[in-house]
Amino acid sequence: GAVVSQHPSRVICKSGTSVKIECRSLDFQATTMFWYRQFPKQSLMLMATSNEGSKATYEQGVEKDKFLINHASLTLSTLTVTSAHPEDSSFYICSARDSRSSGANVLTFGAGSRLTVL
Amino acid sequence: AQSVAQPEDQVNVAEGNPLTVKCTYSVSGNPYLFWYVQYPNRGLQFLLKYITGDNLVKGSYGFEAEFNKSQTSFHLKKPSALVSDSALYFCAVRDKVGTGGFKTIFGAGTRLFVKA
Numbered sequence: 319g320a321v322v323s324q325h326p327s328r329v330i331c332k333s334g335t336s337v338k339i340e341c342r343s344l345d346f347q348a349t350t351m352f353w354y355r356q357f358p359k360q361s362l363m364l365m366a367t368s369n370e371g372s373k374a375t376y377e378q379g380v381e382k383d384k385f386l387i388n389h390a391s392l393t394l395s396t397l398t399v400t401s402a403h404p405e406d407s408s409f410y411i412c413s414a415r416d417s418r419s420s421g422a423n424v425l426t427f428g429a430g431s432r433l434t435v436l
Numbered sequence: 437a438q439s440v441a442q443p444e445d446q447v448n449v450a451e452g453n454p455l456t457v458k459c460t461y462s463v464s465g466n467p468y469l470f471w472y473v474q475y476p477n478r479g480l481q482f483l484l485k486y487i488t489g490d491n492l493v494k495g496s497y498g499f500e501a502e503f504n505k506s507q508t509s510f511h512l513k514k515p516s517a518l519v520s521d522s523a524l525y526f527c528a529v530r531d532k533v534g535t536g537g538f539k540t541i542f543g544a545g546t547r548l549f550v551k552a
Contacts, residue, residue, distance in 0.1 A: 322479075352539065361526065361544040362480075367533065375533070411480070413540075423468055423487060423530060425540055429479040 320346050320416045324428025331402055332436055339397045339431045341412030347392035348414035352425065353385075356409040365410075368395040402435040409433075438463040438531040440510075442543035449517045450551050457512040457546045459501075459527030468530035469510045470540070471501055475523045483525075486510060497521070517550045524548075 321344040331337050341351055349370045354362040366387050367375040374387035384406075386398040395414075399406055409432050413425040439462045449455045461467055471483040484495025491503045501512045512525060527543040 324479075350537070354542075362542045364539055364541065367537070367539055375537075413480075423485060424470070424482045425472075425480075426482070427472075427480040 320414075320426040322348075322412065322414050322426045322428040324412050324431055326431055327429060328432045328434075330434045330436065333403050334401055336398055336400045337402055337433060339399075339410055339412070339433075341395045341397070341414070341428050343393045343414045343416075343426075346414075346416040348395075348416065349392060351389060351395040351412055351414040353387060353395075353397050354411045354413065356411060356430070362411065365397075370395075399433065402433070404435045407433055407435045438467070438529045438541060440469070440527045440529045440541065440543040442525075442527055442546045444546050445544075446547045446549065448549045448551065451519050452516050455514050455517040455521070455548065455550070457525050457527075457548060459510045459512065459543060460508050461510055461527075461529055462508065463529060467503075467510075469501075469503065470528040470530070471495065471499070471510075471512050472526045472528060472542075473497075473523050474526065474545075480526070483512070517548075519550045519552050522548055522550045 323342045325340045351368040353365045356362050365380045368387045368389040370389045389395040411430040413427045441460050469486045472480045474480045484493050486493045486503045494500045499514050524545050526545050528540050530538050
């Protein structure tokens with residue numbers, strides 16, 4: 319089945335630095351990927367929709383300049399948290415759908431990346 | 437905009453008993469509804485979906501869900517719970533974006549505890 323790889327799984331950084339998280343679709347092409355943020359004991363909050371070859375679509379309230387998304391190829395999307403601060407500490411999850419398959423409505427998720435900003 | 441609600445933060449059930457995790461939805465048009473599960477230290481996994489057709493949808497790990505249009509519900513069920521079913525369950529709905537695009541909106545999640 320479809321597999322999404324997300325890296326790194328854990329990252330600790332100092333306040334003010336930038337962190338890049340990668341999301342790769344391993345066995346399918348993903349024209350669209352989604353980035354979610356999950357707070358402890360809370361639901362997934364959609365941050366943005368990453369579109370291959372074009373600008374990401376951000377949800378209301380998500381800072382575009384802080385959470386940079388790049389979707390340069392059909393198998394890779396990256397989320398860069400710029401000038402990270404402790405309040406950015408969270409669990410970030412990417413997902414993708416295999417648009418060519420009959421399960422195109424179903425999302426395949428990466429394992430998530432836990433960011434801790436000191 | 438489409439939305440889903442999961443009224444229970446937590447559901448406790450004894451192993452071997454039937455379980456139900458509730459979900460209600462609010463959509464315009466025909467709903468595309470999903471259930472996902474998040475096991476500890478693992479990524480979310482798709483369980484089942486309702487797009488059209490039979491109201492009773494069967495999914496992975498013995499789970500099923502019933503689409504009820506009159507009650508706008510899509511409750512997740514399993515006839516006999518296992519301890520290994522203990523996890524965080526999310527109901528989700530597909531929401532249209534622009535022309536041809538969509539995004540998936542998740543409910544708040546319900547933590548299921550199955551006691552041996």
